Amino acid sequence: MSTAGATQPGLRAWLLASAPRSRWQARCGNAYLAWLKLSANPLAMAGLAIIVALLLVVIFAPLLAPGTPYGQNLLHRLEPPSAENWFGTDQLGRDIYTRVVHGAQLTLMIVVLVAILAAPTGLLIGTVAGYSGGIVDTVLMRITDVFLAFPRLVLALAFAAALGPGIENAVIAIALTSWPPYARVARAETLALRSSDFIAAARLQGASPARIVLRHIVPLCLSSVIIRVTLDMAGIILTAAGLGFLGLGAQPPLPEWGAMVAAGRDFILDNWWVATIPGIAIFIVSLGFNLLGDGLRDVLDPKQR
Amino acid sequence: MTELRNPVSAAPSRGAGAGLWLSKAANLIFSVLLTFVGLLVVTFLIGRVIPIDPVLAVVGDRALPDVYARVRQELALDEPLYYQFWLYVTKALHGDFGKSVITSRPVIEDILRYFPATIELATLATLLGVMIGVPAGVVAAKNQGRWPDQLVRLLGLIGYSVPVFWLGLVGLFVFYSKLGWVSGTGRLDVYYEDIVDPVTGMMLIDAALAREWDIFFNAISHLALPVSILGYYSLAYISRMTRSFMIEQLGQEYVTAARVKGLSELRVVWRHALGNAMLPLVTVIALSYASLLEGAVLTETVFAWPGLGRYITDSLFNADMNPVLGGTFVVGLAFIGLNLLSDVLYRVLDPRSR
Numbered sequence: 001m002s003t004a005g006a007t008q009p010g011l012r013a014w015l016l017a018s019a020p021r022s023r024w025q026a027r028c029g030n031a032y033l034a035w036l037k038l039s040a041n042p043l044a045m046a047g048l049a050i051i052v053a054l055l056l057v058v059i060f061a062p063l064l065a066p067g068t069p070y071g072q073n074l075l076h077r078l079e080p081p082s083a084e085n086w087f088g089t090d091q092l093g094r095d096i097y098t099r100v101v102h103g104a105q106l107t108l109m110i111v112v113l114v115a116i117l118a119a120p121t122g123l124l125i126g127t128v129a130g131y132s133g134g135i136v137d138t139v140l141m142r143i144t145d146v147f148l149a150f151p152r153l154v155l156a157l158a159f160a161a162a163l164g165p166g167i168e169n170a171v172i173a174i175a176l177t178s179w180p181p182y183a184r185v186a187r188a189e190t191l192a193l194r195s196s197d198f199i200a201a202a203r204l205q206g207a208s209p210a211r212i213v214l215r216h217i218v219p220l221c222l223s224s225v226i227i228r229v230t231l232d233m234a235g236i237i238l239t240a241a242g243l244g245f246l247g248l249g250a251q252p253p254l255p256e257w258g259a260m261v262a263a264g265r266d267f268i269l270d271n272w273w274v275a276t277i278p279g280i281a282i283f284i285v286s287l288g289f290n291l292l293g294d295g296l297r298d299v300l301d302p303k304q305r
Numbered sequence: 306m307t308e309l310r311n312p313v314s315a316a317p318s319r320g321a322g323a324g325l326w327l328s329k330a331a332n333l334i335f336s337v338l339l340t341f342v343g344l345l346v347v348t349f350l351i352g353r354v355i356p357i358d359p360v361l362a363v364v365g366d367r368a369l370p371d372v373y374a375r376v377r378q379e380l381a382l383d384e385p386l387y388y389q390f391w392l393y394v395t396k397a398l399h400g401d402f403g404k405s406v407i408t409s410r411p412v413i414e415d416i417l418r419y420f421p422a423t424i425e426l427a428t429l430a431t432l433l434g435v436m437i438g439v440p441a442g443v444v445a446a447k448n449q450g451r452w453p454d455q456l457v458r459l460l461g462l463i464g465y466s467v468p469v470f471w472l473g474l475v476g477l478f479v480f481y482s483k484l485g486w487v488s489g490t491g492r493l494d495v496y497y498e499d500i501v502d503p504v505t506g507m508m509l510i511d512a513a514l515a516r517e518w519d520i521f522f523n524a525i526s527h528l529a530l531p532v533s534i535l536g537y538y539s540l541a542y543i544s545r546m547t548r549s550f551m552i553e554q555l556g557q558e559y560v561t562a563a564r565v566k567g568l569s570e571l572r573v574v575w576r577h578a579l580g581n582a583m584l585p586l587v588t589v590i591a592l593s594y595a596s597l598l599e600g601a602v603l604t605e606t607v608f609a610w611p612g613l614g615r616y617i618t619d620s621l622f623n624a625d626m627n628p629v630l631g632g633t634f635v636v637g638l639a640f641i642g643l644n645l646l647s648d649v650l651y652r653v654l655d656p657r658s659r
Contacts, residue, residue, distance in 0.1 A: 043458075142340075146340050146343030146344065149340045150637055151596075151598065153599050154617065154633050155347075161355065234465060234466055235465075245606075261468070264474075268474050268475075268478050269477075272478050282468045283468065283471070287462065287466035
């Protein structure tokens with residue numbers, strides 16, 4: 001045994017072992033290799049840094065901006081950025097910095113809720129369609145195609161109009177329009193898995209179709225769906241902000257970034273900061289998700305670039 | 306030599322040609338029809354679940370009970386749901402989406418009036434996206450991993466991340482208010498409006514037909530900013546897809562063969578490889594065009610552009626649902642049509658898929 005190898009930190013050696021002793025070790029090793037590749041990509045790491053920063057802002061919002069995002073001060077309306085108000089004040093004299101910081105919570109909430117609603121729906125529909133085949137597959141995939149053929153923003157607009165404006169309904173509307181790609185991905189994965197030996201073995205042991213789909217197929221489709229969701233995050237943020245901008249998403253006085261841009265629209269020519277700064281926040285966060293998603297795809301799916 | 310030109314060696318068997326093609330065409334038509342029916346179902350259902358009383362929207366909230374009852378009967382709201390759907394379908398097939406309460410014109414007339422403005426915007430933006438995006442993608446693929454590639458990639462990622470409505474506002478602030486390079490919102494300056502006959506509804510063409518060159522150039526200065534902004538989104542998508550198609554093509558053996566034959570690099574890349582990459586690109590361009598039609602919703606709001614998107618949102622805020630559903634239906638129809646077109650074009654252009 002070489003001394004260099006022995007002095008290596010134990011964890012790294014354990015992770016990179018060519019003959020892992022347990023399934024857990026092998027899995028960690030693979031994850032570590034993927035991480036090494038990902039961390040070699042500066043753009044992806046920049047994206048990760050942005051998302052970590054977003055999480056920190058969300059967690060420490062009360063510390064970063066101790067004031068309330070709703071506090072009006074009509075004596076100090078539309079003031080430009082200063083030492084007092086870092087990002088200036090809006091038409092009601094509210095501090096834009098405080099509102100942007102607290103708005104991060106709303107953005108994160110929307111993204112997480114849409115992912116929680118849309119990803120399992122798409123996953124379930126895709127795996128069931130792929131595993132069942134035949135008429136079930138045809139029907140489910142046709143429904144998926146109908147939703148895919150729809151213009152997404154217009155559909156979300158019509159849904160949001162039907163359900164009434166509000167942040168919850170915006171989330172539902174976006175989720176309703178974003179599951180089809182996940183169903184497609186999950187179905188493609190399922191078709192590849194369906195005829196493999198371990199599925200046949202499970203079936204011969206008497207496992208019910210529900211058990212096979214939920215316990216054997218879904219876990220294997222999970223990673224590609226997760227990549228897809230990460231790539232979609234930016235799109236979700238932009239759609240939510242667009243709905244907010246049109247007045248169909250979060251309602252005032254909630255500090256949602258899209259609605260804040262809309263509020264600043266009337267003052268853009270004289271008071272540029274009111275609309276510009278929340279827009280920059282939207283841009284940075286969606287750029288973060290795009291950079292990370294792009295890097296993840298390069299690492300985990302080298303075929304498709 | 307002919308084999309080398311064929312990028313994929315697996316050529317389809319000639320024997321089953323016609324029959325296979327027919328069944329494929331039947332399949333395509335079937336799926337298009339199904340999507341069309343789905344579109345009808347979804348817009349119909351949205352119209353039913355809306356918490357707006359369609360009768361009140363017509364008669365107003367101070368109508369007498371018997372007027373209310375009569376309108377309710379005229380709208381067939383007491384009939385069973387399947388019958389209402391049947392009525393909806395027959396009407397939609399005749400282009401009848403009801404009347405708009407706000408403009409008090411049939412919705413279809415409004416749509417025909419507003420849609421050309423959206424088409425003008427989306428078409429010019431797609432042209433811009435193709436003219437810059439395709440060469441940019443080719444250059445990126447050619448220099449894979451080097452700075453031109455990173456630049457195109459970064460520009461694309463920014464395009465995917467910027468909120469279009471914000472870019473529009475900032476663009477207006479910088480290029481209209483501060484620099485004065487372009488005109489502001491709307492399609493024309495106020496004093497030019499309603500001079501040119503709306504022959505096609507597209508301002509550039511109408512002005513050129515009427516030989517009103519002042520109006521023509523005024524229309525260009527109004528179009529410049531929204532077209533550049535939408536075009537940037539189209540560019541981001543098209544350059545990225547071109548890059549990945551070109552990388553795939555440049556790795557093929559026929560490219561090596563063409564190089565070995567002594568063809569110039571320019572010819573190999575721009576003629577042979579791009580020629581083959583253009584096939585899947587047709588689909589990408591059609592899709593990007595379709596997404597611009599809907600991306601126009603936000604852009605039109607920012608630029609006060611009298612197009613279909615603004616018509617839909619304006620009606621939405623006035624609780625005028627017929628235009629919303631009719632507009633959604635028409636945009637969906639355009640989506641289906643463009644998908645079908647790209648499918649057919651792909652089959653016509655690519656002999657292998659026949």
